[in-house]
Amino acid sequence: MKIVGLESLVFAVDDVRGAARFLVDYGLTAVDVSDRGGRFEAMDGTAVVIARQDDPALPPGPVPGCRLRKTVMGVADEATLGAIAAELRRDREVRRLPDGSVESIDDCGFVIGFQLTARRPFVLPGEISNAPGGVVFRPVNSLGVPPPGSVIRPRSLSHVVYFVPDVMKAEAFYVNRLGFRCTDRFTGTGPFLQPAGSLDHHTHFLIGAPPHMHGVEHFTFHFGGPSEMITNGYRFVEKGYQAFWGPGRHILGSNWFWYFNSPFGCHIEMDADMDQHDASWQPREATASADNSQTFLLKMRKKWYPGPGIPENGDYA
Amino acid sequence: MATTRERAPAGWVRLCRADDIGEGQSRGFDPDDEGQDSLFVVRWQGQLHAWRNACPHVQGAPMAWRRDAYLNAAGTRVVCHAHGAEFMPDSGLCVQGPCRGERLIRLELVVDVDGELFVNK
Ligand code: FES
Ligand SMILES: [Fe+2]
Numbered sequence: 001m002k003i004v005g006l007e008s009l010v011f012a013v014d015d016v017r018g019a020a021r022f023l024v025d026y027g028l029t030a031v032d033v034s035d036r037g038g039r040f041e042a043m044d045g046t047a048v049v050i051a052r053q054d055d056p057a058l059p060p061g062p063v064p065g066c067r068l069r070k071t072v073m074g075v076a077d078e079a080t081l082g083a084i085a086a087e088l089r090r091d092r093e094v095r096r097l098p099d100g101s102v103e104s105i106d107d108c109g110f111v112i113g114f115q116l117t118a119r120r121p122f123v124l125p126g127e128i129s130n131a132p133g134g135v136v137f138r139p140v141n142s143l144g145v146p147p148p149g150s151v152i153r154p155r156s157l158s159h160v161v162y163f164v165p166d167v168m169k170a171e172a173f174y175v176n177r178l179g180f181r182c183t184d185r186f187t188g189t190g191p192f193l194q195p196a197g198s199l200d201h202h203t204h205f206l207i208g209a210p211p212h213m214h215g216v217e218h219f220t221f222h223f224g225g226p227s228e229m230i231t232n233g234y235r236f237v238e239k240g241y242q243a244f245w246g247p248g249r250h251i252l253g254s255n256w257f258w259y260f261n262s263p264f265g266c267h268i269e270m271d272a273d274m275d276q277h278d279a280s281w282q283p284r285e286a287t288a289s290a291d292n293s294q295t296f297l298l299k300m301r302k303k304w305y306p307g308p309g310i311p312e313n314g315d316y317a
Numbered sequence: 318m319a320t321t322r323e324r325a326p327a328g329w330v331r332l333c334r335a336d337d338i339g340e341g342q343s344r345g346f347d348p349d350d351e352g353q354d355s356l357f358v359v360r361w362q363g364q365l366h367a368w369r370n371a372c373p374h375v376q377g378a379p380m381a382w383r384r385d386a387y388l389n390a391a392g393t394r395v396v397c398h399a400h401g402a403e404f405m406p407d408s409g410l411c412v413q414g415p416c417r418g419e420r421l422i423r424l425e426l427v428v429d430v431d432g433e434l435f436v437n438k
Contacts, residue, residue, distance in 0.1 A: 014389055014390035014391065015390035018383075018386075018390070022382070022383070064413070065401055065403070065413045065414060066401075067401065163400075163415075209415075212414070212415055212417055213400070213415040215400065215401065215415075216400075217400070239383075240383045240384035241382065241383050241384075242379050242380075242381050242382060242383065242384075242398070244378065244379065244399060261379065261380070261381065261382045261397075261398035261399050262382055262398060263382045263386075263398060265398075265400065265401025266399075266400060266401065267399060267400075
């Protein structure tokens with residue numbers, strides 16, 4: 001079951017134009033967009049797809065009010081697609097769609113799809129830190145801080161986080177039926193899950209929650225590095241969007257994060273520099289307190305040295 | 318209660334002109350200059366209502382998805398754009414989502430004789 005990761009997320013929205021603008025401002029590229037919806041791609045072609053909430057082609061959500069209607073995962077080859085379809089057909093309905101993809105439902109009511117991955121491979125070095133004694137350096141005279149006006153784009157759809165009423169059942173489905181592996185776990189909350197065809201710390205994170213919270217906490221794309229991601233976040237805030245938590249760095253997964261509100265009934269995150277693990281990795285377990293979630297949290301300071309209009313001793317309030 | 322722009326009673330702050338907020342519209346305010354809107358005002362069925370910008374689901378969570386965007390597209394519900402909780406614009410009651418049955422915190426509003434809108438913080 002070599003699932004390589006997320007391919008796309010499909011959302012039902014009540015304001016296509018507003019949601020489209022939001023995704024473009026986030027950094028995604030609009031492809032085939034009309035007043036009925038459209039597709040918004042990262043550099044490798046992974047995407048968010050939006051459609052009007054009254055579009056009859058939309059699959060149902062797990063509960064009323066959930067705007068996420070489908071999570072599409074990519075697989076490497078046709079044999080894997082067939083194996084997944086056969087496995088799921090043992091106890092649930094599986095549909096082959098006209099585009100050749102497979103559609104079914106997971107054990108907590110989320111519609112899931114599988115397709116041959118359409119990810120476009122590309123080479124573009126990520127952020128490199130210069131460190132005395134280091135082996136890899138940025139080219140001499142190249143700059144660590146993205147210059148004003150530089151184009152910053154999300155690289156790839158990273159992960160989705162579900163609130164599920166029965167987290168053990170949900171985890172068992174992804175592990176036993178689809179070949180995911182738990183990389184780390186928040187005790188009493190849920191597992192970070194990695195599919196067999198990816199080294200990313202997680203593509204899915206499951207949070208056990210009461211039934212009335214059933215839905216999505218957030219989803220996110222990988223950016224090229226923390227400086228790029230945080231610069232993009234500040235630009236997003238300047239455009240009027242509402243930050244929720246961040247910028248900071250998680251402990252489990254080491255990914256840099258910044259969460260924002262969204263018109264999708266869940267948060268959207270920007271992330272960068274997530275750990276990679278293979279099968280030799282031993283899952284850790286931690287309690288899900290704020291202290292165990294953020295290794296640090298950054299705060300922007302507008303004024304940091306004494307100068308015109310600033311008190312003599314600076315502004316360290 | 319009528320008051321004048323120059324002398325709002327203690328605790329009351331001028332927000333904007335009352336008719337700046339049209340039917341089915343919302344607007345956020347940051348009267349204490351906290352860098353984030355601490356309250357928002359919506360007009361629904363002609364009436365203005367002011368609510369603290371703090372979702373009962375996660376303590377103090379800001380609710381708009383972009384500046385001044387606190388409502389659904391139809392203008393019929395206040396929405397928390399963190400996890401999608403929906404509230405009645407006039408009673409603040411959460412009718413769908415993770416904090417169903419809980420309420421937003423209401424702030425008192427008055428419009429003075431000149432049509433200026435004031436909130437009691
Ligand atoms: S914080 Fe408002 S719905 Fe979760
Ligand atoms: Fe995340």
